[in-house]
Amino acid sequence: MMQMLDRGGIRALTDEIRAADTDNPRGYLEYERAKKTKADPSWLPAARGKAVKMVSALLYDLPPTEKYRIIFMNRDLDEVLESQEKMLKRLGRAAAPRDQLQQSFGIHLDRLYQWLPTQTHLQVLQISYNDLINDPKTEVDRIASFLDDIPAREEMLSAIDPALYRNRKPDS
Amino acid sequence: MTKVSIDSNLYERARQAAEKAGFSSAEELITTAIETELKRLGEADAERQVADQLRGLGYIE
Numbered sequence: 001m002m003q004m005l006d007r008g009g010i011r012a013l014t015d016e017i018r019a020a021d022t023d024n025p026r027g028y029l030e031y032e033r034a035k036k037t038k039a040d041p042s043w044l045p046a047a048r049g050k051a052v053k054m055v056s057a058l059l060y061d062l063p064p065t066e067k068y069r070i071i072f073m074n075r076d077l078d079e080v081l082e083s084q085e086k087m088l089k090r091l092g093r094a095a096a097p098r099d100q101l102q103q104s105f106g107i108h109l110d111r112l113y114q115w116l117p118t119q120t121h122l123q124v125l126q127i128s129y130n131d132l133i134n135d136p137k138t139e140v141d142r143i144a145s146f147l148d149d150i151p152a153r154e155e156m157l158s159a160i161d162p163a164l165y166r167n168r169k170p171d172s
Numbered sequence: 173m174t175k176v177s178i179d180s181n182l183y184e185r186a187r188q189a190a191e192k193a194g195f196s197s198a199e200e201l202i203t204t205a206i207e208t209e210l211k212r213l214g215e216a217d218a219e220r221q222v223a224d225q226l227r228g229l230g231y232i233e
Contacts (some may be wrong), residue, residue: 107218
């Protein structure tokens with residue numbers, strides 16, 4: 001998604017501290033200060049009009065002093081956990097048992113989905129990772145409309161690489 | 173049904189509060205309170221586990 005937005009003309013806010021690796025061969029496009037927003041939100045005004053990558057748990061930290069468009073990427077939870085387990089293994093770190101994490105992420109997402117519509121500073125578009133791979137044109141249209149047609153659709157489409165859809169379930 | 177002992181003063185407070193809040197009995201209020209607390213604890217555990225996983229991946233600090 002970050003690659004798509006960046007190529008489409010919504011520049012990714014990144015410090016390039018986390019370099020590309022086997023798990024993310026095109027790079028992470030992350031911004032370290034986004035992880036510390038709760039303690040220090042002073043970077044936010046400079047991020048206006050740009051794309052910032054955040055995991056769902058950090059959305060709670062966004063202060064209502066700004067307005068945000070959230071493109072919420074959903075993916076089959078088994079595929080997410082499979083991918084995360086491989087990343088953790090490569091980092092030499094342990095993962096909790098899959099069934100426990102399934103349950104915990106389920107609770108986390110349920111709570112978040114209840115909370116998001118109550119936040120007037122957050123506008124949310126849900127995008128399925130799997131739909132994006134299977135029907136990119138429709139999903140890119142939805143994303144462009146959500147962002148007031150600012151990003152270029154063709155450029156966004158050109159950033160989608162189904163070869164990077166790894167850790168997929170056998171029936172996907 | 174398992175029986176649980178609670179302080180009689182606390183039970184009386186629960187009975188009065190249940191009546192005021194429209195519960196059918198003190199038992200119903202106490203059951204609701206236990207269920208609410210168990211849900212809260214379960215959610216806190218789940219959020220902690222998710223945070224640990226995301227921290228391990230470098231996505232949060």
